[in-house]
Amino acid sequence: MHDIWNPWHGCIKKSEGCDNCYMYFLDRMRDQDGSVIYRTKSGFNYPIQKDRKGNYKIKSGEIIRVCMTSDFFLEEADCWRDEAWELMRIRSDVVFYLLTKRPERAAANLPKDWGDGWDNIFFNVTAENQCRADERIPILLELPFKHKGVMCAPFIGKVSIRKYLETGKIEQVLCDGENYDGARPCYYDWVKLLRRECEDNNVRFVFCGTGRRFVKDGKLYKIEGNTLQTQQAYKSGMSFEGRPIHFDLYDSFGYPVAEECLYKPVYRDRCDSCSMRLSCNGCSSCGKCDGKQRGKI
Ligand code: SF4
Numbered sequence: 001m002h003d004i005w006n007p008w009h010g011c012i013k014k015s016e017g018c019d020n021c022y023m024y025f026l027d028r029m030r031d032q033d034g035s036v037i038y039r040t041k042s043g044f045n046y047p048i049q050k051d052r053k054g055n056y057k058i059k060s061g062e063i064i065r066v067c068m069t070s071d072f073f074l075e076e077a078d079c080w081r082d083e084a085w086e087l088m089r090i091r092s093d094v095v096f097y098l099l100t101k102r103p104e105r106a107a108a109n110l111p112k113d114w115g116d117g118w119d120n121i122f123f124n125v126t127a128e129n130q131c132r133a134d135e136r137i138p139i140l141l142e143l144p145f146k147h148k149g150v151m152c153a154p155f156i157g158k159v160s161i162r163k164y165l166e167t168g169k170i171e172q173v174l175c176d177g178e179n180y181d182g183a184r185p186c187y188y189d190w191v192k193l194l195r196r197e198c199e200d201n202n203v204r205f206v207f208c209g210t211g212r213r214f215v216k217d218g219k220l221y222k223i224e225g226n227t228l229q230t231q232q233a234y235k236s237g238m239s240f241e242g243r244p245i246h247f248d249l250y251d252s253f254g255y256p257v258a259e260e261c262l263y264k265p266v267y268r269d270r271c272d273s274c275s276m277r278l279s280c281n282g283c284s285s286c287g288k289c290d291g292k293q294r295g296k297i
């Protein structure tokens, strides 16, 4: 876990995966209403914020997860999205990880000069069950993005995506069980199936966590806390590295960023037994991977 950029906050529930949305849960804990959508104040321009020395806070080569307390293609955010795209254009030396349950809105909401896509955008759709996989992944495959992935989280139903993986257009698949109140069970058999399909297609697969309710060999396990959930997922050995994912990143003059100038992730001891490591951008000791935010919406 390294960094998150939330240019807006709040969301409208869209599908079954939203039923126990963690953003709604956390807002409720703070006496706030997750359906109230607003542009963040100090956080909106985070990609171009600088430290006291005048350097960008976000380093070249970092992977930044976008809109983890909302949805990037939310209709209510249409008036802010162009500005957000502009910030991602300026930071063409940073990878922005977008995740949406609304890929059907993407084509009409891309920058005018998008062409066949920007190198620094990693576009992902949520596929919490087979129905949503079959609805969203075909759209994902047709969209002009250079990097595409699938997130099966909360993993609440068996998902088979072999035919989509065989297109060669998907670079990464993540899955994660559900957390918080009302968590629905995640079945180990579903994880094994996805892993097998990814391995057969040499696609990176990360079993991020078991969630609070995990069923293995017919037995239901109650696993509390993110740390334990990621450790159990790690112990399963299900994650699979697959073919490398390479992003062409450019500095503000349009020149490729030299390898030695790219951010070098730092991992701590605890990362050695964390299932997230394959998809994690390194540890900033922010405490988020002990707590609530691992980007699983
Ligand atoms: S799970 Fe995601 S898309 Fe659904 S309501 Fe929450 S933030 Fe929005």
Ligand code: SF4
Pocket: 001, 002, 230, 267, 268, 270, 271, 274, 275, 276, 277, 280, 281, 282, 283, 284, 289
């Ligand atoms: S424990 Fe380490 S590898 Fe796991 S999410 Fe946190 S920083 Fe990433």
